[in-house]
Amino acid sequence: MNRYPHSTRILVALDCIVFGFDGEALKLLLIKRDFEPEKGKWSLMGGFLEAEEDLEVAANRILYDLTGLKDIYFEEIKTFGKVGRDPVERTISICFFALINIHDHNQDQAKAQNAYWIDLKNRPSLIFDHNQMVDMALEQLRYKAALHPIGFELLPEKFTIPQLQKLYEAIYDTPLDRRNFSRKILSTKLLIDTGEKNQNSTTKKAILYQLDKEKYQSQFNAFHNFMSDAMI
Amino acid sequence: MNRYPHSTRILVALDCIVFGFDGEALKLLLIKRDFEPEKGKWSLMGGFLEAEEDLEVAANRILYDLTGLKDIYFEEIKTFGKVGRDPVERTISICFFALINIHDHNQDQAKAQNAYWIDLKNRPSLIFDHNQMVDMALEQLRYKAALHPIGFELLPEKFTIPQLQKLYEAIYDTPLDRRNFSRKILSTKLLIDTGEKNQNSTTKKAILYQLDKEKYQSQFNAFHNFMSDAMI
DNA sequence: GCAAAAGTGTTGGATCTACACCCATGT
DNA sequence: ACATGGGTGTAGATCCAACACTTTTGC
Missing domain, CATH: 3.90.79.10 (Nucleoside Triphosphate Pyrophosphohydrolase)
Structure with a gap:
């Protein structure tokens, strides 16, 4: 033994x-x-x-x-x-x-x-x-x-960009600019517009996205720039 | 037990x-x-x-x-x-x-x-x-x-920028532009000019640098950009 | 119509890349 | 003097941060 x-x-x-x-x-x-x-x-x-x-x-x-x-x-x-x-x-x-x-x-x-x-x-x-x-x-x-596009793992299948932003703000405990964040995320082309909107909103309803799983897999190891330098 | x-x-x-x-x-x-x-x-x-x-x-x-x-x-x-x-x-x-x-x-x-x-x-x-x-x-x-400025660990105490470049070229198995590499490295301000030159050269003798240990410690976790996207 | 949240556009500054030129050294 | 390698400068493109306006919705 x-x-x-x-x-x-x-x-x-x-x-x-x-x-x-x-x-x-x-x-x-x-x-x-x-x-x-x-x-x-x-x-x-x-x-x-x-x-x-x-x-x-x-x-x-x-x-x-x-x-x-x-x-x-x-x-x-x-x-x-x-x-x-x-x-x-x-x-x-x-x-x-x-x-x-x-x-x-x-x-x-x-x-x-x-x-x-x-x-x-x-x-x-x-x-x-x-x-x-x-x-x-x-x-x-x-x-x-x-x-790396890891944050999506914490969200439901379909989510909005403002939800994703709140997640990042929670992770880094810092406020982020809405416009730049949105542009940054969309520029990765990792999100697919489902055509649906978030109904749980009392004001303007945000677009629900879902991950493009294929791109997610293939781009996972590429470098993104989700958070310039705020971390650590 | x-x-x-x-x-x-x-x-x-x-x-x-x-x-x-x-x-x-x-x-x-x-x-x-x-x-x-x-x-x-x-x-x-x-x-x-x-x-x-x-x-x-x-x-x-x-x-x-x-x-x-x-x-x-x-x-x-x-x-x-x-x-x-x-x-x-x-x-x-x-x-x-x-x-x-x-x-x-x-x-x-x-x-x-x-x-x-x-x-x-x-x-x-x-x-x-x-x-x-x-x-x-x-x-x-x-x-x-x-x-991160980790490459220095593989070099002697005093080294030249061309030596550092050769190291990076070996790590990534890819040629790098001499001028841009040098600028990138120097912009980190992690290197101190020792005033000495590399005597083992048959042509122009390169400047010997050494690490600024304090900056190295304090900046270690900051993000640098030594290799745009060639890796992995 | 107003408040609150979401979508989009612009601009100036910084950074990166792709270049060319000059300097120092040994032969 | 010339070949080799090392140091530095510049211009165009790209990227990023900071900012303002418009749209949708519920009340």
Whole structure:
């Protein structure tokens, strides 16, 4: 079984920062722990890598248990491996963030995990090194969203440009010029006009767009310029 | 000892892609294995995370064993965790890349590890998933070097702009315009004119610059534009 | 008709690219 | 003097930021 006999086997955890957007503020899906250790405190959703499980599979499993969703956008941030980071036992944690449409996920599944959407700005202190993980996740999200069309993952299938702008304003916590933002987004040619309008508006109804999935795939790694230099 | 009783402990390796630059081509420091498994084949330098060792410490240890250098620039790429990736035993590998000045390192130490500098373009096939790791490392290097002043790590303390240009041309495998490159680099104000000139030139001697370490630190995360869009 | 939100146009400044010319050095 | 490589300048195009006006809708 142990064929590298002189090496130590270590617990491998995965911890996930799930971002959501409710139209106004950026939110995190956090767990109010009703289990040990640190019962009663807040933490990220996580789990252990199993013996016969691919890493990607484990990440998907954890996200599915939390949200009931499959094929979620997620991205590895880094692996946390300080010796004392988990006081119970030496554990390294592969940390990643996920972006979901806040209205899409399975509320029952979240409730079963004791998970709640918490405003990023009012988040409670988390256990272990999870605060640091959230900080890095936000940094990474800001970095990535400034250059790549990643924000759409947080919105419903059909969305308006003003909604997208509010999202970017929430991510970077800064106001943006409506006209320049719109031009910038449309110049990417990533959006298709659905012909429909947003009916939930009391004033002028905005155009509903959807992603051009093909262009999205092919242009994903090209550099865009969604956020000149406001970030980090 | 095992206080999360129902979870599996797994071997955690670190594998490192060491990039170097000899003035002409980008090189990798690769190991000709004289140990099992896969004795006689080429691989990356790696090692196992020890029970009481921080992850960063382990990365530094592995780099030190290979090069004799401390405080090397390195960056995590991602963790590889497919079940069968190491045929001997389930092992996840935290993969990172490092940038060193090729003339700085301790040759004896490298020789003791059976390590050789191999031209990136002519690299042999590597064991396990190490080829994939190198591919990702190069991708990451290209990505990062286009936006952040990371290339300097591959050059000696004092260097000329033409040398830096050759480095960028090697990284992106593309020719660059001398005049625009020079202007772009100088506009960052990251370089200090040492007043000296490169004596190893048979024609006009180029100005030797060195990094303004303070500006380098403070501007590191700002976006530069070293490579418009040639990358990836 | 008015307030609130959404769509679109313009302009000046900055930046980028594609060029050409001059200087320093060793032969 | 000439070949080679290094330093710098310029012009046109493109991109970006800052700004104003018009349209749609519900009251």
